[in-house]
Amino acid sequence: MELQVLRSFQAVAEGTTVTEAAAEARITQPALSRALNRLEEEVGAELFQRVGRVLQLTPAGRVFKEYADAVLDSYDRGLRAVAEVVDPDAGIVSLAFLHTLGTWLVPRLVTGFRESSPQVQFELHQNDEISLAQHLLDSTADLIITGKDPAHPLITWRRLLVEPLWLAVPARHRMAQRHRIRLAEVAEEPFIVLKPGYGLRSVTETLCRQAGFSPLVGFEGEEVETLRGLVAAGLGVSLIPASSGTTAPEANPDLPIRYLKVTDVPATRDIGIAWLASRTLPPAPRRFMDHALQATAASRTSTAAGS
Structure with missing residues (x-):
């Protein structure tokens, strides 16, 4: 089983057509169809069923996709970790945050961080409180900046301000x-x-x-x-x-x-920063988290003194 076939399976499962997925993989549509058929043979079950002109996941396909997503996510995070070991000044920070913080706090923190780490790139997501925690649980974000402690056993939260x-x-x-x-x-x-x-x-x-x-x-x-x-x-x-x-x-x-x-x-x-407790943060997200805590320390101190 090749990773590219898994990526194509993932893309088709999420709504991409076989033709589009083949173009992304730089192979022909018949070649991708044969690869997906071989994947079904290896798994031992039909993963897709055709509904009209659209391919939809079978129950077995839905189960398999959860594990395929986990494999691809783990592989991609491994690539990130190795890249940051080779070049510790680079890296990617995947950050999700509340809508209301996109006008001031997040731009302020990102700008300050990039002064010392200009090569680091950011993947940014805005969402509501409930969806932010899900970003961590789904491993689609390294960190979240949220309005309260998610109070989830798998998530660690620290107050920023x-x-x-x-x-x-x-x-x-x-x-x-x-x-x-x-x-x-x-x-x-x-x-x-x-x-x-x-x-x-x-x-x-x-x-x-x-x-x-x-x-x-x-x-x-x-x-x-x-x-x-x-x-x-x-x-x-x-x-x-x-x-x-x-x-x-x-x-x-x-x-x-x-x-x-x-x-x-x-x-x-409360405004705080959170991450998945069971996951070791890559160097760039870890540095950004430390920067966020340090940059807001003065605000936390003045608030405590005034209370």
Whole structure:
């Protein structure tokens, strides 16, 4: 069994046509079809069934694909590890992170890291809280930067910083001229929130419960900038992080919003970095993790001193 045949099997199993997979492997379509037939003979079961003009995995094919994926992933990680031993200044960091961190924290960390490791390349993925943990479990990311400890026995998590959250209200809101507010004071107002599965959604629900109420959901979005826009339109209020990681959100003349400090509950969220506990990180991801912890150490220290 050749690795290239496994890669072609994987590609066809994920929706690539045999013709396209053959082109990627630089062989003819009949040659790839024969190779896949030999693979089925070696496995001892049909791996594909034709449904119309499309090949779909059989039950045996679905089982075999799990192991084929693991073999290819292990082989690719082995190649990476050897390459980084040969050239320790190079390498690849596969990093997945929360959508809300793509505007400030991740660019800041990547830029700082590349100053000392300019040859390292990055594979970046954005996702919600639940999907981030899956990136680690599926070995599609070396590291994740997430809003809370995944609390999974296979994942190790370290806090990077504590990010303040602010109550965003429309500029014409009855509380807009204030600087501070108790979250309980807006218990009857609609909340503009992210969809379930996003870390900021669960933090919002937890803080509202601590304030003595369940939030009345007025809209569920997928981007924090959408939340800001709908708050500016007067459709509700929202708990929002600072867009640049500063202690207070920056004013935007295009968005008539006021940000109020919440005083009756601890309006913050943890931001941390995590990796698969059972896996030894390659040199480049390990160096990036150390850089992320060191770069945010001052923030962690100042937060601890102020608490």
